[in-house]
Amino acid sequence: MTPIHLLVLDRDQARREALLSVLRSLGHHVVSAPDAAATAAAIGTAGFDALLLDLGLPELDLARLREALVPADPGAPDSLAAAERRHIALALRHTGGNKRQAAHLLGISRSTLLHKVRKYGLALTP
Numbered sequence: 001m002t003p004i005h006l007l008v009l010d011r012d013q014a015r016r017e018a019l020l021s022v023l024r025s026l027g028h029h030v031v032s033a034p035d036a037a038a039t040a041a042a043i044g045t046a047g048f049d050a051l052l053l054d055l056g057l058p059e060l061d062l063a064r065l066r067e068a069l070v071p072a073d074p075g076a077p078d079s080l081a082a083a084e085r086r087h088i089a090l091a092l093r094h095t096g097g098n099k100r101q102a103a104h105l106l107g108i109s110r111s112t113l114l115h116k117v118r119k120y121g122l123a124l125t126p
Helices: 013-025 036-045 062-069 080-094 099-106 110-120
Strands: 005-009 029-032 050-053
Touching (some): 005 036
16 A cells, blocks of 8 residues: 555544554554644645544634635646656655656656756655
């Protein structure tokens, strides 16, 4: 199974800790947010593959959550270099740091991938 980047918000601390433990034991990168406001802020700053939310939280503003997930004004597009950097990082994360697989997935040679990793200052995991 490919590891994914998850954000977990649950008001029940025991259930939240159990979820974090299980998901981490499966090799996923999991982050926990203490409240709805921190969740909304985290959504806007980090690239999560999935969100696990307790929709019963009284302070959870669903309209704000929706706006954080799909902003009305997406802003200016990223530069091509920024998009390429983000895509290479995603491919490396998807392959668990396997450079040969990431290069194949991206349709480039391994040496080109290594050059771009150096160019963009990406960290390679062994």
